[in-house]
Amino acid sequence: MTGKQQATWGAAEHAEQHYLVEPRHLAGGGDIRHVTEFLRASGWTDRSATGGPLVFDRSDRKVRAVYDPGSRPGGWQIQGQATATEPSWQVTFTRQTPVEIVAGFTDALTRERSAHAPNPWAPLQQQRWETERSQHFTAVSPDRNTWLQFHQSGPGQAHWWAGARTEHGRTWDAVFSATTPMHLIENFSAALADPQPAMRPRGHVPPSKWIRTTSVSVRPSELGAWQQARITAARAATWARHSWASTRPRTHQPAAIARPYGMAGGAARARR
DSSP, X not given: OOTTSOOOTTSOOSOEEEEEEESGGGSOOOOTHHHHHHHHHTTOEEOOOTTSOEXXXXXXXXXXXXXXXTSSSOEEEEEEOOOSSSOOEEEEEETTSOHHHHHHHHHHTTSOOOSSOOOTTHHHHHTTOEEEESSSEEEEOTXXXXXXXXXXXXXXXXXXXXXXXETTXXXXXXXXXXXXXXXXXXXXHHXXXXXXXXXXXXXXXXXXXXXXXXXXXXXXXXHHHHHXXXXXXXXXXXXXXXXXXXXXXXXXXXXXXXXXXXXXXXXXXXXX
């Protein structure tokens, strides 16, 4: 690859070593483009200034997502404005929160909410997480290294808290104000409990004895195709939503919007 060629997804065709990391909650931060490119493709406005944090506003300007790795503790800050039916809310993800888990929350911000009553605990219980009822209600992963807790220290003093740890200590935290819409927390918990591994390039796998890795040989074009499928799904869902909103009879219900495609491909694997 010449010096003029940029190291972007799909820029070259020689295979590169990556690792599938399990469990995903210990996989490390990952590439934030997994989050940001989906927001762009979903019609969010990029208001980032050169050299500053990444700033994205939803098209209705009622939600803002900011990624600032230089702040303390660094990571994502997402805020929702108060509406006629909901109070304002705020969420933070520290820098090493896996992007696949962050995307569980941010992807949900781009879609219409489901009609079903949200239950943040249901995805965790489906994956056999243990629930603990004490002063605070907590769900703990089977490996006991990550959790989701509704923390209530007094009247009007409550928040949702998730995090993970390895033998080296805490790796990431996520904090949700008590006013955060339940369907968003449910989507986060579904991503948190998802048993699918996360992919990380060589040199970006956290040093922990508590993770399992599978070596995979992947061409950049394959990575590009997987990412492009996710972007294409976001664009299609955005187009469908806007098209339906502009042409629908007021008495009709919206058609279902397809969820983003999962990663697929034929990478060669070698268990480690």
